[in-house]
Amino acid sequence: MEITLVLEEAGGAPGRLDRYLLDPGESVQRVYEVPGTGLVVQATPLHPGSCPVDV
Numbered sequence: 001m002e003i004t005l006v007l008e009e010a011g012g013a014p015g016r017l018d019r020y021l022l023d024p025g026e027s028v029q030r031v032y033e034v035p036g037t038g039l040v041v042q043a044t045p046l047h048p049g050s051c052p053v054d055v
Contacts, residue, residue: 001021001022001023001024001043001044001045001046001051001053002019002020002021002022002043002044002045002046003019003020003021003022003028003041003042003043003053004016004018004019004020004041004042004044005017005018005019005030005039005040005041005042006039006040006042007032007034007037007038007039007040008037008038008039008040009037009038010037014040017032017039018030021046024051041055
């Protein structure tokens with residue numbers, strides 16, 4: 001699973017923060033101290049099949 005975190009500011013271009021390649025059962029935890037902005041989480045499977053994602 002590829003997880004991409006994108007910072008989305010009002011009126012500005014989106015900025016890619018991080019990209020993670022995770023195997024089933026792996027997890028990642030990050031804290032971003034940026035008040036007043038949005039964080040977009042994109043999940044893309046790397047192999048056929050399904051894999052649940054909790055955000």
